[in-house]
Amino acid sequence: MKYAPIAVFAALFISVPLSAAAAGKDEIAQIRARLEQIKNLYEQRIATLEERLARAEKRAEEAVESSRSSRALPRVVSAAAPEPAEPARQMAQRPVSQALSRSPGAFNPEISLILSGNYTRLSKNPDERRFQGLMPSGGERLPETRSFNLGESELSLSANIDPFFRGNFRLAIAPDNSVGIEEANIQTLGLGNGLNLKAGRFLSGVGYLNEHHPHEWDFSDAPLPYQAFFGNSLGMDGVQARWLAPSDTFIEFGLETARARSFPATDETRDKNGAISGAAFAHVGGDVGASNSWRAGVSYFAARPRERGYEDSVSGTMNSFSGRSRTWIADFIWKWAPNGNSRYRNLKIQGEYFSRPEKGTLTYDLDSVAGGTQSDRYKNRSSGFYAQAVYQFMPKWRVGYRYDQLASGNASIGLVKSGALTMDDLPLLRRYRPKRSTLMLDWSPSEFSRVRLQFARDRTRPETTDNQLWIQYIMSMGAHGAHKF
Amino acid sequence: MRKCVEIALFMLMAALAPAAEGAVKVFATVPEWGALAREIGGERVEVFVATNGLQDPHRIQAKPSLIAKARSADIIVANGAELEIGWLPLVIQNSGNPRIQTGQTGYFEAARHVALLETPAIIDRSQGDVHPAGNPHVHGDPRNTLYVGEALSGRLARIDPENASAYREAYRKFAEKMRKAIAAWEKAALPLKNVPVLVQHKAFSYLESWLGLIENGALEPLPGIEPSSAHLSEIAARQAVNPARMVIYPSYQYDAPSRWISERAKIPVVMLPSTVGGTDESGDLFMFYEDTIRRLLKGLEG
Numbered sequence: 001m002k003y004a005p006i007a008v009f010a011a012l013f014i015s016v017p018l019s020a021a022a023a024g025k026d027e028i029a030q031i032r033a034r035l036e037q038i039k040n041l042y043e044q045r046i047a048t049l050e051e052r053l054a055r056a057e058k059r060a061e062e063a064v065e066s067s068r069s070s071r072a073l074p075r076v077v078s079a080a081a082p083e084p085a086e087p088a089r090q091m092a093q094r095p096v097s098q099a100l101s102r103s104p105g106a107f108n109p110e111i112s113l114i115l116s117g118n119y120t121r122l123s124k125n126p127d128e129r130r131f132q133g134l135m136p137s138g139g140e141r142l143p144e145t146r147s148f149n150l151g152e153s154e155l156s157l158s159a160n161i162d163p164f165f166r167g168n169f170r171l172a173i174a175p176d177n178s179v180g181i182e183e184a185n186i187q188t189l190g191l192g193n194g195l196n197l198k199a200g201r202f203l204s205g206v207g208y209l210n211e212h213h214p215h216e217w218d219f220s221d222a223p224l225p226y227q228a229f230f231g232n233s234l235g236m237d238g239v240q241a242r243w244l245a246p247s248d249t250f251i252e253f254g255l256e257t258a259r260a261r262s263f264p265a266t267d268e269t270r271d272k273n274g275a276i277s278g279a280a281f282a283h284v285g286g287d288v289g290a291s292n293s294w295r296a297g298v299s300y301f302a303a304r305p306r307e308r309g310y311e312d313s314v315s316g317t318m319n320s321f322s323g324r325s326r327t328w329i330a331d332f333i334w335k336w337a338p339n340g341n342s343r344y345r346n347l348k349i350q351g352e353y354f355s356r357p358e359k360g361t362l363t364y365d366l367d368s369v370a371g372g373t374q375s376d377r378y379k380n381r382s383s384g385f386y387a388q389a390v391y392q393f394m395p396k397w398r399v400g401y402r403y404d405q406l407a408s409g410n411a412s413i414g415l416v417k418s419g420a421l422t423m424d425d426l427p428l429l430r431r432y433r434p435k436r437s438t439l440m441l442d443w444s445p446s447e448f449s450r451v452r453l454q455f456a457r458d459r460t461r462p463e464t465t466d467n468q469l470w471i472q473y474i475m476s477m478g479a480h481g482a483h484k485f
Numbered sequence: 486m487r488k489c490v491e492i493a494l495f496m497l498m499a500a501l502a503p504a505a506e507g508a509v510k511v512f513a514t515v516p517e518w519g520a521l522a523r524e525i526g527g528e529r530v531e532v533f534v535a536t537n538g539l540q541d542p543h544r545i546q547a548k549p550s551l552i553a554k555a556r557s558a559d560i561i562v563a564n565g566a567e568l569e570i571g572w573l574p575l576v577i578q579n580s581g582n583p584r585i586q587t588g589q590t591g592y593f594e595a596a597r598h599v600a601l602l603e604t605p606a607i608i609d610r611s612q613g614d615v616h617p618a619g620n621p622h623v624h625g626d627p628r629n630t631l632y633v634g635e636a637l638s639g640r641l642a643r644i645d646p647e648n649a650s651a652y653r654e655a656y657r658k659f660a661e662k663m664r665k666a667i668a669a670w671e672k673a674a675l676p677l678k679n680v681p682v683l684v685q686h687k688a689f690s691y692l693e694s695w696l697g698l699i700e701n702g703a704l705e706p707l708p709g710i711e712p713s714s715a716h717l718s719e720i721a722a723r724q725a726v727n728p729a730r731m732v733i734y735p736s737y738q739y740d741a742p743s744r745w746i747s748e749r750a751k752i753p754v755v756m757l758p759s760t761v762g763g764t765d766e767s768g769d770l771f772m773f774y775e776d777t778i779r780r781l782l783k784g785l786e787g
Binding site: 160163166187189190191192193194195196242243244245246247248249250251252283284285286287290293294295335339340341342343344395396445446447448477480481482483484485 | 536537539540541544545546547548549550552553554556557567570571572574575578579580581582583584586587588589610613614709710711737738739
């Protein structure tokens with residue numbers, strides 16, 4: 001019931017602007033459409049006439065040119081006449097574009113395909129990876145294996161559906177040939193008053209990096225907090241409302257009510273009416289002079305996982321958690337480029353902090369292989385952050401450094417407190433601070449291709465340090481990618 | 486949870502508040518069309534220009550500040566021909582502003598009203614970052630400002646019908662002044678006719694076609710691709726056979742490749758304002774063309 005307010009307001013958002021718009025808009029839309037038709041008709045006629053005129057002019061001009069032949073007469077007529085006769089000849093240039101620019105681009109719908117792949121060299125087997133102290137998020141593991149890996153191939157289609165809606169569709173084809181719908185959503189265009197609604201499958205607007213697709217990441221893999229707290233990114237099946245404040249400073253609020261598709265929720269198997277999980281976020285941003293721009297935000301995500309199972313990879317027992325899970329995120333990004341011209345040099349500094357309080361019941365040994373299933377209270381607050389800087393020091397070349405760290409928190413585990421178990425029975429949850437340092441260098445011969453070399457020193461488990469080397473390519477074809485901030 | 490409720494209430498109240506009235510808010514993507522909107526709109530418009538003359542217009546991002554500005558705009562005056570394809574669609578989609586969506590009265594593209602040059606026969610990225618519609622840098626030819634201005638005055642008249650005649654009148658005055666100026670510039674620029682030049686980026690095609698300059702080659706092997714030393718050597722070698730008189734580059738680019746060629750070929754380097762505000766002397770549209778021609782003529786002197 002805790003999410004009822006979110007649901008009510010989301011419902012209000014959907015109903016208020018639409019109903020207000022529906023009455024007057026129908027008529028206006030009809031008139032508009034009619035006007036548009038008339039306009040197009042006349043423009044076509046004019047274009048045809050102009051084209052004819054152009055051909056005639058061109059012939060005439062060619063005749064004149066050839067008659068002048070060798071004489072280097074200035075092309076400019078105005079030298080002689082004070083009021084130049086150029087309108088006519090400019091007319092001659094005009095219709096060509098009328099015809100050409102009528103097609104808004106080569107791609108409709110905008111189709112793009114991302115290809116990526118990598119070669120990795122890891123000093124430890126990726127199967128042994130774990131974040132000590134944290135329940136595993138079950139997210140996609142990157143890199144998949146050592147040596148050669150095909151990356152995700154991403155196919156996306158998007159277009160305006162009509163003047164009121166836009167549609168986005170993105171498929172990810174994993175190297176094991178499984179196909180997943182990453183995004184399939186519609187988005188309003190015409191609500192006005194800074195309001196935007198999105199429905200369907202989308203990436204949640206929480207945090208900064210969450211809405212960025214893997215090919216837009218500055219490093220080959222997601223920062224540790226994203227891996228640990230969302231299994232790389234928080235996906236939603238639901239509704240999102242965003243509202244942009246009418247001010248020169250960027251101020252945006254967002255609400256989402258959805259079936260969350262990622263850890264820490266277990267909504268995919270939930271069967272219930274109404275709201276399941278919810279998120280809220282606020283972002284502010286702006287410029288400082290011509291050279292700097294920034295954005296900062298806070299986000300909140302609430303879910304009620306039910307029997308969220310995990311395997312303790314150290315002891316081999318299956319355990320599960322049920323209860324309340326909340327996630328707070330603070331994010332910040334600062335971009336600098338001399339005079340705002342990012343072509344030659346630019347610097348990007350970003351960081352995000354995650355905090356996750358969870359409260360509920362921990363059930364031990366689901367399969368009764370270690371002395372029988374037992375349940376008791378569980379309460380913990382885990383956290384994590386990353387901070388990174390990426391510097392383009394000359395065209396095509398960028399260098400970046402990232403530091404990320406997680407904190408398992410000091411869990412209060414009822415089963416241990418009561419003496420039923422000791423921490424030796426729950427080795428994965430033993431306190432630890434997983435850390436990692438990552439260095440990368442990438443080369444982008446054009447806006448559509450990138451080759452990256454990355455080195456990471458991964459200390460996410462106490463017994464060992466994993467040195468990871470990546471060589472990765474990411475290329476895009478088709479529609480021009482968006483320059484997201 | 487209470488916070489969420491408060492935020493939601495605030496959003497609801499603000500969403501229902503009526504929009505403010507006043508001057509027509511123009512969101513110009515590039516300085517040249519911002520300057521033109523000022524010429525035609527005068528006091529009746531409030532112009533915001535998203536980029537400046539020292540920025541590479543191809544590489545702008547959908548910054549938060551731009552999204553915030555687009556939310557309250559009455560009209561977007563874009564260049565079009567895909568110059569802003571990387572960022573403008575994103576800004577418009579996120580603005581929550583129905584007036585400026587593509588296809589609405591509040592969305593204006595300058596390049597739709599002029600003839601585009603260099604429309605590619607093959608649209609393939611092996612040819613670099615080509616714009617399928619043609620070369621987008623149309624403001625190089627001042628005659629294009631007349632077409633764009635005429636269309637823009639018509640559009641402003643539709644958005645602000647009360648002042649329709651004022652926009653038309655302002656355009657008439659602007660056109661008269663511009664035609665006279667064009668005549669004077671063409672006269673002054675006569676020595677530039679048929680002068681062969683090298684360009685760093687293909688940003689001057691319209692200027693060249695207006696003044697009759699001949700482009701001997703571009704230092705960027707393909708649009709948007711940084712010059713390689715091999716390509717530069719090739720261009721330098723071409724100088725022996727087909728010498729260019731100067732090498733020109735736009736104000737938002739580094740001069741290193743142009744300087745290199747300049748030293749090899751012993752020809753002057755000329756930096757041209759890429760748009761209004763690209764140099765200190767190009768504060769408005771008229772000053773922009775004047776400064777361009779002045780710099781070219783100076784380059785010709787050696």
